[in-house]
Amino acid sequence: xxxxxxxxxxxxxxxxxxxxxxxxxxxxxxxxxxxxxxxxxxxxxxxxxxxxxxxxxxxxxxxxxxxxxxxxxxxxxxxxxxxxxxxxxxxxxxxxxxxxxxxxxxxxxxxxxxxxxxxxxxxxxxxxxxxxxxxxxxxxxxxxxxxxxxxxxxxxxxxxxxxxxxxxxxxxxxxxxxxxxxxxxxxxxxxxxxxxxxxxxxxxxxxxxxxxxxxxxxxxxxxxxxxx
Amino acid sequence: xxxxxxxxxxxxxxxxxxxxxxxxxxxxxxxxxxxxxxxxxxxxxxxxxxxxxxxxxxxxxxxxxxxxxxxxxxxxxxxxxxxxxxxxxxxxxxxxxxxxxxxxxxxxxxxxxxxxxxxxxxxxxxxxxxxxxxxxxxxxxxxxxxxxxxxxxxxxxxxxxxxxxxxxxxxxxxxxxxxxxxxxxxxxxxxxxxxxxxxxxxxxxxxxxxxxxxxxxxxxxxxxxxxx
DNA sequence: TGTACATCAGTGAACGCGCGTTCACTGATGTAC
DNA sequence: TGTACATCAGTGAACGCGCGTTCACTGATGTAC
Numbered sequence: 414x415x416x417x418x419x420x421x422x423x424x425x426x427x428x429x430x431x432x433x434x435x436x437x438x439x440x441x442x443x444x445x446x447x448x449x450x451x452x453x454x455x456x457x458x459x460x461x462x463x464x465x466x467x468x469x470x471x472x473x474x475x476x477x478x479x480x481x482x483x484x485x486x487x488x489x490x491x492x493x494x495x496x497x498x499x500x501x502x503x504x505x506x507x508x509x510x511x512x513x514x515x516x517x518x519x520x521x522x523x524x525x526x527x528x529x530x531x532x533x534x535x536x537x538x539x540x541x542x543x544x545x546x547x548x549x550x551x552x553x554x555x556x557x558x559x560x561x562x563x564x565x566x567x568x569x570x571x572x573x574x575x576x577x578x579x580x581x582x583x584x585x586x587x588x589x590x591x592x593x594x595x596x597x598x599x600x601x602x603x604x605x606x607x608x609x610x611x612x613x614x615x616x617x618x619x620x621x622x623x624x625x626x627x628x629x630x631x632x633x634x635x636x637x638x639x640x641x
Numbered sequence: 642x643x644x645x646x647x648x649x650x651x652x653x654x655x656x657x658x659x660x661x662x663x664x665x666x667x668x669x670x671x672x673x674x675x676x677x678x679x680x681x682x683x684x685x686x687x688x689x690x691x692x693x694x695x696x697x698x699x700x701x702x703x704x705x706x707x708x709x710x711x712x713x714x715x716x717x718x719x720x721x722x723x724x725x726x727x728x729x730x731x732x733x734x735x736x737x738x739x740x741x742x743x744x745x746x747x748x749x750x751x752x753x754x755x756x757x758x759x760x761x762x763x764x765x766x767x768x769x770x771x772x773x774x775x776x777x778x779x780x781x782x783x784x785x786x787x788x789x790x791x792x793x794x795x796x797x798x799x800x801x802x803x804x805x806x807x808x809x810x811x812x813x814x815x816x817x818x819x820x821x822x823x824x825x826x827x828x829x830x831x832x833x834x835x836x837x838x839x840x841x842x843x844x845x846x847x848x849x850x851x852x853x854x855x856x857x858x859x860x861x862x863x864x865x866x867x868x869x
Numbered sequence: 870t871g872t873a874c875a876t877c878a879g880t881g882a883a884c885g886c887g888c889g890t891t892c893a894c895t896g897a898t899g900t901a902c
Numbered sequence: 903t904g905t906a907c908a909t910c911a912g913t914g915a916a917c918g919c920g921c922g923t924t925c926a927c928t929g930a931t932g933t934a935c
Contacts, residue, residue, distance in 0.1 A: 418877080418931060425878085441758040443669050448921065459924080460879050468922065527754030528840060530669040542842070568859040576852040583846050598830050598857055598865075605833025606825075612756060614770070618811050624804040629826055631796040637826075637865065646898060646910080653911085676888065687891080688912050696889065 426464050428454060433475055437519035442472065442529045469532055476534065477541040479520035484544030486513045491548050499556050500641060503634040506548060507603045511626060514607050521611055525604075550584050553596045556640055557588040563595035563639040592638070599633040654692050656682060658706065661699055665747035670700065670757045697760055704762065705769040707748035712772030714741045719776050727784050728869060731862040734776060735831045739854055742835050749839055753832075778812050781824045784868055785816040791823035791867040820866070827861040 432450045440446065447468055451458040465471040490509035494502045514521040524542070528534075567573060567590045577590050588596070606629055609615050610622045619625055634640045660678045668674065675696055679686040693699040718737030722730045742749040752770070756762075795801060795818045805818050816824070834857055837843050838850045847853055862868045 416932070422878085439758060441671050441755070443671050444758070444921095446921070447923090456878090457880050458922085459881080462923075463878055522755035525836075525840065525842070527669070527750035530667060530672070539845070565860055565864045568856050568863075570852060570856040570859065572849065572852045573856050576848055579848045580846055580853070594853075594856060594860060597834075597853065598861065601833035601837065601857070602826050602830035603833070604837060605829035605831070608753075608833060608836055609829065612753065614753070617767070618808055620804055620807045621800065624798060624800045625808070625822075625825065628796050628798040628801050628822060629829070631798065632793055632822060633826065635796075636793045644899065650911085672888095674888070675890090684911090685913050686889085687914080690890075691911055 422464075425454075429461065429464055429471070430474065430478065433471055434478075434519065437475070437523055442475075442523050443531075445472065447471070472529065472532055473535055473538060475520075476524055476538045479517070479524050480538065480541035481544060482517070482520070483510075483513050483524070484541070484548075486510075487545040487548045491552070496555070497559070499552065499559065499561060500631075500634045502552055503599075503638070503640050504630055506552065507630040507634075508627070510545075510603065511607050511610075511623075514611050518611055525608065526612070546584075549596075549600060550586055553588055553592065553638075554586045556638065557586070557592055561592075561639050561641060562589070563591040563637065565591055565595050565637060567591055567594045595638045599638050602633055603630060650692075653682075657689065657692055657699070658702065661703055662706075662747065665703070665751055670703075670751050671759075673700065675699070700757065700760055701763055701766060703748075704752055704766045707745070707752050708766065708769035709772060710745070710748070711738075711741050711752070712769070712776075714738075715773045715776045719780070724783070725787070727780065727787065727789060728859075728862050730780055731827075731866070731868050732858055734780065735858040735862075736855070738773075738831065739835050739838075739851075742839050746839055753836065754840070774812075777824075777828060778814055781816055781820060781866075782814045784866065785814070785820055789820075789867050789869060790817070791819040791865065793819055793823050793865060795819055795822045823866045827866050830861055831858060 429450055432453050433445055436445045436449065440449075445468065447461045448458040451461050465474070486509050487506055490505040491502050494505050496502075567577075574590070577593055580593065581587055586593075606626055610619075610626075615622060657678055660681050661673055664673045664677065668677075673696065675689045676686040679689050693702070714737050715734055718733040719730050722733050724730075742753075795805075802818070805821055808821065809815055814821075834854055838847075838854075843850060
């Protein structure tokens with residue numbers, strides 16, 4: 414067991430994934446070419462099928478891989494902070510998200526961009542996507558437990574109370590509606606800002622998008638979510 | 642002039658675009674097929690070249706088309722409101738954006754999703770993209786002129802003052818930094834929330850995403866940007 | 870330690886398909902006199 | 903109003919390319935006795 418054959422197998426599998434990820438940038442997720450990967454690896458195109466049963470399955474592995482690297486990055490950023498330093502954790506998480514997105518643009522596009530037409534993501538990908546989400550959810554839970562309160566007041570939108578009851582059940586956190594709305598807004602803003610930056614919609618506006626982003630994150634954490 | 646030939650020409654051009662847009666959904670922007678369009682239109686594939694000089698140029702037209710339909714939708718929403726009803730205008734704009742995105746998912750993906758690899762967007766597309774942006778920018782300008790002030794306070798992030806000076810120059814609006822940061826956050830949150838919804842990242846969380854979205858927009862407008 | 874057999878990575882040819890783009894051409898529509 | 907010519911939409915064949923996937927096969931690595 415873990416003999417020579419197994420070692421080579423993991424190496425080759427990794428090499429295929431590496432080349433596939435490279436192709437994300439040049440060809441796009443919808444056009445990853447098994448034949449080109451095989452060519453780059455100096456093997457027959459049919460040999461790929463000893464490692465992945467189809468192109469779609471390779472895509473699935475790429476997605477799960479991307480999610481779990483993102484998850485690890487966000488977890489690491491969070492774990493490096495003092496548990497009680499809520500604003501520090503929030504900032505670290507948001508900055509780590511942006512960093513990851515900027516240094517892994519192709520992966521970011523794969524998981525957060527336009528869905529690949531014709532590709533049906535299997536269950537496993539959703540599970541992998543929960544990992545980074547859970548870090549944020551946990552932060553909201555900790556903030557609530559430590560008595561942080563948001564200054565914002567949820568509007569009396571029709572059906573909001575029952576909607577948020579469901580949300581709390583879905584994410585498994587029992588926070589006040591104000592905190593929930595504030596947290597969801599803050600996260601949407603962080604995500605939106607990163608998305609706009611990565612996909613090139615703000616090139617003309619910012620000189621250094623990072624400066625604005627840092628201010629945005631700080632403001633959201635302190636003044637919207639009410640972290641300390 | 643505007644003879645029979647010209648009429649037929651515009652009709653055929655429109656038909657090509659219509660079929661191309663349909664293909665956005667099924668094939669994705671990167672894989673729009675001129676041959677399939679020609680087949681659907683019962684013409685030789687080479688005939689397409691009497692209307693568009695290349696596949697990329699067709700893509701460009703699609704992008705500009707999408708931007709200008711989005712721009713029109715947002716302008717209409719804004720124009721239907723009393724000029725002094727700032728919160729009403731903000732709400733109308735944000736809801737119109739979401740509506741447009743939901744009913745034109747393929748177009749939304751085309752302009753706001755993963756960039757098409759290998760496609761270099763020409764200048765014209767940027768200009769078309771300014772149309773909806775300008776509506777929001779104008780709202781911020783009006784809010785400033787009418788004395789609306791944001792309750793938030795920009796953090797003392799290094800370089801923020803000079804960065805925002807550039808931003809104000811770029812968008813042509815002279816608003817206080819607080820308003821600018823609040824407005825940019827609010828817009829990022831709206832955009833982020835729509836993006837997450839359209840690309841299917843929140844299916845498990847919300848029962849009715851529209852209820853949360855309405856609350857989000859109202860809260861952002863009143864309590865973050867400080868509109869009245 | 871050596872032998873017999875099973876496993877499995879990798880091959881190369883083939884199937885059947887699709888694509889964007891060019892080119893010389895036909896024939897109908899439009900224009901100028 | 904009619905004729906001669908120019909314009910231009912549309913054709914069909916061709917070029918040169920790429921793709922995912924299957925299949926019968928070889929030969930090296932691993933395993934059981």
